[in-house]
Amino acid sequence: MVVQYYVDPSSGRKFRSKKKVLYYQETGAPQPKRKKGTETPVEKVDWLSSSNASADSWTPFLGDDQVQVPESTTQDWSATFTSLTACQTD
Numbered sequence: 001m002v003v004q005y006y007v008d009p010s011s012g013r014k015f016r017s018k019k020k021v022l023y024y025q026e027t028g029a030p031q032p033k034r035k036k037g038t039e040t041p042v043e044k045v046d047w048l049s050s051s052n053a054s055a056d057s058w059t060p061f062l063g064d065d066q067v068q069v070p071e072s073t074t075q076d077w078s079a080t081f082t083s084l085t086a087c088q089t090d
Contacts, residue, residue, distance in 0.1 A: 022072040045069075 006015045013030065015021045023031045046066065047058045060069040060077065069077075 019072065023070060026070045026072065 004016075006021050007013070008015070008024065013024070015024065015030075020031050044063055046061045048061065049058055060074055061067060062069060
């Protein structure tokens, strides 16, 4: 059995998933551990348009504190939305 993982050269932290590596690279902190079934759903997501008029992009912010969603999550949401809307037009 081969176990593959990423080791951050500066901190020595080991990661076993791409999702956790991307989160660490974007935030500088490891993802907090959660027990299964204890996730709290987000009550509010605000989508703000880009200030660049030529770009058709939106940035999601979570909750009343307006915490910006990590880029990897934004890309996942975008891919899901694109896939769902493509299915509706077929």
